[in-house]
Amino acid sequence: MAAGAVFSRNWALLSGLRYGRKVRLFHSSSLLRDAPPLPQASFFPPSEGTMLPPHSFQNRVAFITGGGTGLGRAMTHGLSELGATCVIASRKLDVLQKTAEEITAQTGNKVFPLQCDVRDPQAVTQCLDQMEKLTGLPQVVINNAAGNFVSPSERLSPNGWRTIVDIVLNGTAYVTLELGKRLIQQGKGAAFVAITTIYAESGSGFVVPSASAKAGVEALYKSLTSEWGRYGLRFNIIQPGPIRTKGAFSRLDPTGAFEESMLGRIPAGRLGTPAEIKNLALYMCSDYATWMSGAVVRLDGGEYVSMAGEFNDLRKVTSEQWDLIESMIRKTKGS
Numbered sequence: 001m002a003a004g005a006v007f008s009r010n011w012a013l014l015s016g017l018r019y020g021r022k023v024r025l026f027h028s029s030s031l032l033r034d035a036p037p038l039p040q041a042s043f044f045p046p047s048e049g050t051m052l053p054p055h056s057f058q059n060r061v062a063f064i065t066g067g068g069t070g071l072g073r074a075m076t077h078g079l080s081e082l083g084a085t086c087v088i089a090s091r092k093l094d095v096l097q098k099t100a101e102e103i104t105a106q107t108g109n110k111v112f113p114l115q116c117d118v119r120d121p122q123a124v125t126q127c128l129d130q131m132e133k134l135t136g137l138p139q140v141v142i143n144n145a146a147g148n149f150v151s152p153s154e155r156l157s158p159n160g161w162r163t164i165v166d167i168v169l170n171g172t173a174y175v176t177l178e179l180g181k182r183l184i185q186q187g188k189g190a191a192f193v194a195i196t197t198i199y200a201e202s203g204s205g206f207v208v209p210s211a212s213a214k215a216g217v218e219a220l221y222k223s224l225t226s227e228w229g230r231y232g233l234r235f236n237i238i239q240p241g242p243i244r245t246k247g248a249f250s251r252l253d254p255t256g257a258f259e260e261s262m263l264g265r266i267p268a269g270r271l272g273t274p275a276e277i278k279n280l281a282l283y284m285c286s287d288y289a290t291w292m293s294g295a296v297v298r299l300d301g302g303e304y305v306s307m308a309g310e311f312n313d314l315r316k317v318t319s320e321q322w323d324l325i326e327s328m329i330r331k332t333k334g335s
Ligand SMILES: CC/C=C\C/C=C\C/C=C\C/C=C\C=C\C(=O)SCCNC(=O)CCNC(=O)[C@H](O)C(C)(C)COP(=O)(O)OP(=O)(O)OC[C@H]1O[C@@H](n2cnc3c(N)ncnc32)[C@H](O)[C@@H]1OP(=O)(O)O
Pocket: 146, 147, 148, 149, 150, 151, 155, 156, 157, 158, 159, 160, 161, 163, 164, 197, 210, 241, 242, 243, 247, 248, 249, 251, 252, 253, 258, 259, 262
């Protein structure tokens, strides 16, 4: 079914709410099922395993913001599996503790949970003090924590704007600048990775604070690539396309009405997986990527370029319709 038709059908289902019909109301319950992958997805199965050789991060420390859930959890798991001692930081200590215990039990390598609201520079300083006591400074830093919600911009309050920009841009800056200063002072190198998004480049309506803040994160990282390379610090960026995590989908598609139309514009025909981001992030932070700095890597099954191409909707034209179109064009010969 064409993406537009899918969207209309799902939206009609939701509108049924007003007439008391039974439909899925929240992303977590499921009257509207999660959209299935498209047929071509069978050509592009995700590989879940961890790609780098064992012990790639032995005797290294990794600091991951938002490491308790979603993509942050997957990256923490991968680093820990390859030998790193990990420190994960975010607001919800109970979530962090559970993740830390589970990963430590699975990999045998210690994961330390530290409570930290990255919007608060003092909290960031205290968190990094605690980390230094526990593990010393990290060789791997992943700025992954984020906040987001879809909203028409005319509905945004100043605090709504500030909340997202504080988590995404200011939080990344506080962590990066404070860690950078400490690393420089101690003469230690490190690899930084920031998780942004494909619309950091294009901008996007309905997630304007997130788009603005993620663009700022990219500018921050590109700028520091140049300024701090001389201190042994390198900075790279991953722009993921859509990946089903509870945190993202509950705030960006809470009804589930948009998922099928979103799939329709991804040439690989499926969502990404946390493991795919994990493997790219691990590569970027590893010794195999010491010449990589200032890179921005989009990992999105082709969605971004697919949305940009003027003629890409012609995918919907059938073979019979092409016969007609071709014959009409050929008739113009010599005109
Ligand atoms: C067409 C699309 C189809 C499908 C999309 C599906 C999938 C995704 C595809 C691509 C994804 C691309 C990018 C993803 C980027 C991400 O960052 S995803 C990660 C998302 N994860 C999180 O957001 C986790 C953390 N989030 C939170 O804790 C909260 O959501 C938070 C609101 C960000 C922060 O919580 P906090 O408790 O600090 O804040 P509040 O006090 O609740 O709110 C602060 C102010 O914001 C206003 N607000 C909150 N929600 C809304 C809303 N929905 N609409 C408008 N305004 C909102 C709130 O009212 C407060 O303002 P005030 O009232 O003026 O005080």
